[in-house]
Amino acid sequence: MSREPGAASTPIVLRPRPAWWERVDRSAPVWVLAAAALVLLILLPLAWLVYMSVQSERGGFTLAQYARVFADPRLQKALWNTVVLAFWSGIVAVAIGAPMAWLTARTDLPWSRAIRSLVLASFVTPPFLGAFAWVMLAGPNAGYLNKLYRGLTGAEEPLLNIFTMTGLIFVVAIYTFPYVYIMIANTLGLIASDLEEAAAILGAHRLQVALTVTLPMVLPAILSGFILAVLQALALFGSPAILALPAGFHTITTQVWALFQYPPKVEMAAACSVPLLLSTALLLLAQKKLLGRRGYASVGGKGAQRRVIPLGAWRYPALAGCLAVLACAVFLPYGILARAAFSRAWAEPLTWDNFTLANWSFTFLHSATQSAIVNTLELGVLTACVGAGLAALLAYVTTRKLVVGHQVLAFLTLAPVVIPGIVLAVALFIAYTRPPFLLYGTLWILFIAYLTKEMPVGYSQSDATFRGIHPELEEAGRILGAGRLRVLGEITAPLARSGIIATWCFIFIGVIRELSASIILFTPNTKVMSVVIFDLKEEGQFGAIAVLGLFMLLMTFVVVALMQSLLGRDVMGARSSSAAG
Amino acid sequence: MTRRRVVVALVLLLAGLVANRLALAQDARVDAAKKEGKVVWYTSLALTSAEKVAKLFEAAYPGIKVEVHRTGSQRILQRVMQELQANIKNVDVIHTSDAGHYVLLKDKKLLMKYTPAGVERFPASFKDKDGYHYGLRATVNVIAYNTKSVPPGEAPKTWKDLLDPRWKGKLVTAHPGYSGVISTHVLALVHLYGWDYFKQLAQNRPMLVQSAVDPSSVVASGERAVAANGGDYTFYQVKKKGNPVEIIFPKEGVPLVVSPTAIAAFAPHPNAAKLFTDFIFSRPVQQALADSEGLYTGHPDVTYPADQPKLSELKLLQVDAEELEKRSEEIKTRFVEFFGA
Numbered sequence: 001m002s003r004e005p006g007a008a009s010t011p012i013v014l015r016p017r018p019a020w021w022e023r024v025d026r027s028a029p030v031w032v033l034a035a036a037a038l039v040l041l042i043l044l045p046l047a048w049l050v051y052m053s054v055q056s057e058r059g060g061f062t063l064a065q066y067a068r069v070f071a072d073p074r075l076q077k078a079l080w081n082t083v084v085l086a087f088w089s090g091i092v093a094v095a096i097g098a099p100m101a102w103l104t105a106r107t108d109l110p111w112s113r114a115i116r117s118l119v120l121a122s123f124v125t126p127p128f129l130g131a132f133a134w135v136m137l138a139g140p141n142a143g144y145l146n147k148l149y150r151g152l153t154g155a156e157e158p159l160l161n162i163f164t165m166t167g168l169i170f171v172v173a174i175y176t177f178p179y180v181y182i183m184i185a186n187t188l189g190l191i192a193s194d195l196e197e198a199a200a201i202l203g204a205h206r207l208q209v210a211l212t213v214t215l216p217m218v219l220p221a222i223l224s225g226f227i228l229a230v231l232q233a234l235a236l237f238g239s240p241a242i243l244a245l246p247a248g249f250h251t252i253t254t255q256v257w258a259l260f261q262y263p264p265k266v267e268m269a270a271a272c273s274v275p276l277l278l279s280t281a282l283l284l285l286a287q288k289k290l291l292g293r294r295g296y297a298s299v300g301g302k303g304a305q306r307r308v309i310p311l312g313a314w315r316y317p318a319l320a321g322c323l324a325v326l327a328c329a330v331f332l333p334y335g336i337l338a339r340a341a342f343s344r345a346w347a348e349p350l351t352w353d354n355f356t357l358a359n360w361s362f363t364f365l366h367s368a369t370q371s372a373i374v375n376t377l378e379l380g381v382l383t384a385c386v387g388a389g390l391a392a393l394l395a396y397v398t399t400r401k402l403v404v405g406h407q408v409l410a411f412l413t414l415a416p417v418v419i420p421g422i423v424l425a426v427a428l429f430i431a432y433t434r435p436p437f438l439l440y441g442t443l444w445i446l447f448i449a450y451l452t453k454e455m456p457v458g459y460s461q462s463d464a465t466f467r468g469i470h471p472e473l474e475e476a477g478r479i480l481g482a483g484r485l486r487v488l489g490e491i492t493a494p495l496a497r498s499g500i501i502a503t504w505c506f507i508f509i510g511v512i513r514e515l516s517a518s519i520i521l522f523t524p525n526t527k528v529m530s531v532v533i534f535d536l537k538e539e540g541q542f543g544a545i546a547v548l549g550l551f552m553l554l555m556t557f558v559v560v561a562l563m564q565s566l567l568g569r570d571v572m573g574a575r576s577s578s579a580a581g
Numbered sequence: 582m583t584r585r586r587v588v589v590a591l592v593l594l595l596a597g598l599v600a601n602r603l604a605l606a607q608d609a610r611v612d613a614a615k616k617e618g619k620v621v622w623y624t625s626l627a628l629t630s631a632e633k634v635a636k637l638f639e640a641a642y643p644g645i646k647v648e649v650h651r652t653g654s655q656r657i658l659q660r661v662m663q664e665l666q667a668n669i670k671n672v673d674v675i676h677t678s679d680a681g682h683y684v685l686l687k688d689k690k691l692l693m694k695y696t697p698a699g700v701e702r703f704p705a706s707f708k709d710k711d712g713y714h715y716g717l718r719a720t721v722n723v724i725a726y727n728t729k730s731v732p733p734g735e736a737p738k739t740w741k742d743l744l745d746p747r748w749k750g751k752l753v754t755a756h757p758g759y760s761g762v763i764s765t766h767v768l769a770l771v772h773l774y775g776w777d778y779f780k781q782l783a784q785n786r787p788m789l790v791q792s793a794v795d796p797s798s799v800v801a802s803g804e805r806a807v808a809a810n811g812g813d814y815t816f817y818q819v820k821k822k823g824n825p826v827e828i829i830f831p832k833e834g835v836p837l838v839v840s841p842t843a844i845a846a847f848a849p850h851p852n853a854a855k856l857f858t859d860f861i862f863s864r865p866v867q868q869a870l871a872d873s874e875g876l877y878t879g880h881p882d883v884t885y886p887a888d889q890p891k892l893s894e895l896k897l898l899q900v901d902a903e904e905l906e907k908r909s910e911e912i913k914t915r916f917v918e919f920f921g922a
Contacts (some may be wrong), residue, residue: 074918124902140750250922262663264663346802366649367647441671523669539627539628539651542798
């Protein structure tokens, strides 16, 4: 399929194709590539996972592992804790995200752009860092906020105890509400105000309009935002490991991880993973149904007028509410991390005696940290390049309907969204610690995990990009006689460039913060930053964690800034519903 | 601070001198080790201490790097076995605080027979009779408390005192599923009081942390008032840093944890591993472990800080390595059963 020599310099002329060219099915290579990737990335690992979960010690078929998972009271409790955590995190995320989305999208709330950016900051904050920061903020005795509260009121009891289910739900919710926010803000941005105005003219009160007209229109978005938040909460490993384990309870993800301790019970881990996988698949199916039923003609029109709703006396209280949420998600955690990074003892007052740079030198001189930073960057760049390239190719092929069965291809690319990181990791571990593919111990197994995990995000981002480029531009090129590749190179690619770079950035950010798959798949030579942070956490090295955490945030924000400037707009707008992962 | 720097500098100098002499005598071996370029050390020694030992070695033998991989004893065993299953040969020197591991590893023929120079004079409890592993350092499990949260007169004196309901919500314990110091501790106390002790301790809802190093930071920060266990050297270190922490050596006795080290049979850098093993058993390093880290060692010539009790003055509770290995699953499972995670 290479371009003929000199084709670029000669004027475009219509040229008949050789006969063999017409006979070759050009979709074949795409399909071979896609099938190979699919087998390697998803089917083989998942097949191993299921196989392992039903294999008895003597090699026969058994359901004993499942029986044990559902009969063991400890595992039952872990399952139940996960359900409680996921459900309530979803509810709280909606309770925070929905009003904030409405306020910033439709009302005259002051500083709404800044608030949007801060929601983005909370969106890209690694949840395990947030959880770690909240240990320092709301540990029942040494927590900064509790000390402040005791100092002010003279009370004995703590105001907050983060090492509880409630604390865990709170911390998970403040980092998952952006998923709800994005869904709803984007939907509100598409709904015209006509209906709301009609209701207002007919005498409805503002609140009445909001509840009876606006709410029903965004209800699907709210529900699907809720499901996304629930999916996030189900799959999280870091936050429960940091907050639930010290309190003496497990969730299913920490339980799966604990089953890897020596002597490893990989079959049990597999048997725990399968129900988790099924529940995420069901939830996503439900979300698809909800979104697919989007029968509201008023959503999705071009040129619709949207009027700003005046909040009146509620402007400042509403602003205060938004800022309070953002304080919990961004200001306070970042502040306490910065403080710990420069303190000898994080719980002591910030005096000159307590000030130190030793955390920084210690962290960066530690040999495991150095190699982890290198590994993380390598994996980030590699996954982002391959992922963005693959996503662009697939999105191009599917949006332009270039091959037979492009819908299937799109579906398969989005499918990994149902696989929680830890389940993927268990599956990859089983599949790639044995011949024919011995990848455990190399960066490649992490690469595969990250690529699989990030494909849905990358694909939906690229899909949006290519949908935004009208095919008529390409058709014009084709009519003038340019081949598909030349059109791709000279028309489509330049138009899609910023979108593809944004995809690259999304994947990169996703990779550098990944913990739940890495924690199962790393070996000492392939440690990544998130794993080093987790290791340091187990030893209670607060200063070093704060340093690495801030470094990770810095990397993230540099990439976000790059992305914003390339896209020339808010990055959250383009993120579609398949953002779980 | 300056005093410690002087000590470190002296140790470096001494180590350098010793290393020089060794290097002259055993040029060939050092050359072989240099060709290998590095030694990979899976260690359960607290990260800061492990990094210090690594830096000492790198200063004594320029050109040979020490790759420190620090995690809990149980995680090290998990890692070694997991890598072996996948046919990965990465580790050279294995150092954990769970003596039971060495029973298992020796049994599976995963250790190299190697006797480091100068260990003949170590006490018997630091030596494997078959010559596969030797105790690099020792620590004892203690109780510690934050002096700002607990007035000295009211601090618990014995392991049994921790069962008093007045400590409800005020304790922290590390985890035998992570730490070898703690699995040893749990078995020693099970011998003393039976599993009932931990069942009752769990009623006081202690905060669960993983590493035996972590209770010291939890108590230092004041997040919990009293540590129900943890290596005494970790408390000694935070106390030296000026944190309001006091150590109690309970009168029923303190569980002694001798942490062995051994070279893997399949070590990819065997010469560097031997050199490193000799080095860490040399007097200067053993002395450094005692001076700046607050650890006990088996080296008969090592002197200890005046503000620390001698091992011989303490009533030690010892557990048998074979039993620790046999009951390791029971220890972890029952602990999780009582404490929830």
